[in-house]
Amino acid sequence: MGKITVSAPGKLMLLGEHAVVYHHPCLVITVDQRIQTTVEVIDRNEFQLEARDVGISGYKKPISKLGKGHIPKGAKFVEIAVANSIGHPELVSGFRNKFGMTKEMGIRIKTESEFPSQYGFGSSSAVTVCVIKALSELFNLKLSKKEIFNLAYKTVLDIQGKGSGFDIAAAVYGGTLYFLTGGKTIEFLNVSSIPLIVGYSGVKSDTAVLVNKVKKSFSNKKNRLDEIYNSIEVLVNKAKAALIKKDWEMLGDLMNQNQNYLKELGVSTPKLDNMIKAALDSGAHGAKLSGAGGGDCMVAVVSDEKRGKVIGAIQSAGGEIIDIKTGAEGVRIE
Numbered sequence: 001m002g003k004i005t006v007s008a009p010g011k012l013m014l015l016g017e018h019a020v021v022y023h024h025p026c027l028v029i030t031v032d033q034r035i036q037t038t039v040e041v042i043d044r045n046e047f048q049l050e051a052r053d054v055g056i057s058g059y060k061k062p063i064s065k066l067g068k069g070h071i072p073k074g075a076k077f078v079e080i081a082v083a084n085s086i087g088h089p090e091l092v093s094g095f096r097n098k099f100g101m102t103k104e105m106g107i108r109i110k111t112e113s114e115f116p117s118q119y120g121f122g123s124s125s126a127v128t129v130c131v132i133k134a135l136s137e138l139f140n141l142k143l144s145k146k147e148i149f150n151l152a153y154k155t156v157l158d159i160q161g162k163g164s165g166f167d168i169a170a171a172v173y174g175g176t177l178y179f180l181t182g183g184k185t186i187e188f189l190n191v192s193s194i195p196l197i198v199g200y201s202g203v204k205s206d207t208a209v210l211v212n213k214v215k216k217s218f219s220n221k222k223n224r225l226d227e228i229y230n231s232i233e234v235l236v237n238k239a240k241a242a243l244i245k246k247d248w249e250m251l252g253d254l255m256n257q258n259q260n261y262l263k264e265l266g267v268s269t270p271k272l273d274n275m276i277k278a279a280l281d282s283g284a285h286g287a288k289l290s291g292a293g294g295g296d297c298m299v300a301v302v303s304d305e306k307r308g309k310v311i312g313a314i315q316s317a318g319g320e321i322i323d324i325k326t327g328a329e330g331v332r333i334e
């Protein structure tokens with residue numbers, strides 16, 4: 001029948017989180033830890049899923065029930081991605097033309113991740129992108145990167161209601177991106193690896209909760225919120241130039257300024273603050289939280305000489321160092 005394995009990278013937000021939800025740009029980089037997804041057409045009218053990293057084993061349902069009824073948390077992104085894909089006009093006809101959509105046809109999917117979903121590396125977006133890319137290849141539809149982005153973004157919005165889509169762009173395009181809300185701009189930056197240290201705070205954060213928290217706490221201070229987002233946009237644009245010039249000191253300084261705004265938004269935590277302070281006190285050019293806040297990771301940009309010292313300081317502040325290289329390739333066939 002047909003079987004394919006694809007993989008997509010995890011990501012880290014460099015600058016611009018939260019503002020990017022409201023039509024401002026951000027900078028995102030991919031990391032060399034990936035999610036693998038194997039998609040197989042089977043001769044049973046079923047959707048089957050094995051995703052042990054997120055606690056899903058032996059999950060199955062009839063194809064006609066795809067996307068309907070109760071869906072366990074760990075299965076949501078994959079299942080809705082399949083439902084959206086085979087509901088997509090081109091994919092539906094792709095199914096029919098290539099294989100003849102018989103009652104006996106179904107899909108088996110297995111996902112495996114090189115990183116835990118707690119890190120906030122964007123495992124849900126990466127797996128969504130993998131599923132759509134795999135279906136596009138299996139049914140020979142040759143969806144473009146932008147079409148894959150659009151279908152994956154729809155899937156994430158169907159589930160989460162909110163989100164800029166930057167994590168999907170990272171999984172699709174790879175590398176380092178300058179990204180504008182909803183993919184209005186997706187600019188691939190010619191940046192080699194960035195000297196980053198990543199520290200995990202030990203707490204899983206929930207993007208939707210954090211985005212709503214900001215909205216609520218600024219409901220009476222809309223002007224200040226606009227000012228903050230506009231200022232973050234200025235920082236993102238300067239950081240884009242610093243990245244291209246490999247001016248790590250400048251990048252660090254802009255990250256520090258971005259972190260101050262994130263603190264004002266109320267999304268940093270004492271643990272993240274301590275890890276960031278430890279990195280700065282031991283000589284990092286700059287440090288900030290990465291992503292929604294409330295937990296997940298912090299990132300520090302550091303010179304080679306200071307690397308060991310900064311790693312030790314983040315660990316002493318209770319952070320777990322995640323060893324990554326930046327600038328990994330986007331979704332690919334394995």
Ligand code: MEV
Nearest residue numbers: 017018163164165291292
């Ligand atoms: C979460 O990693 C980053 C946010 O900007 C949300 C989003 O862009 O979708 C808070």
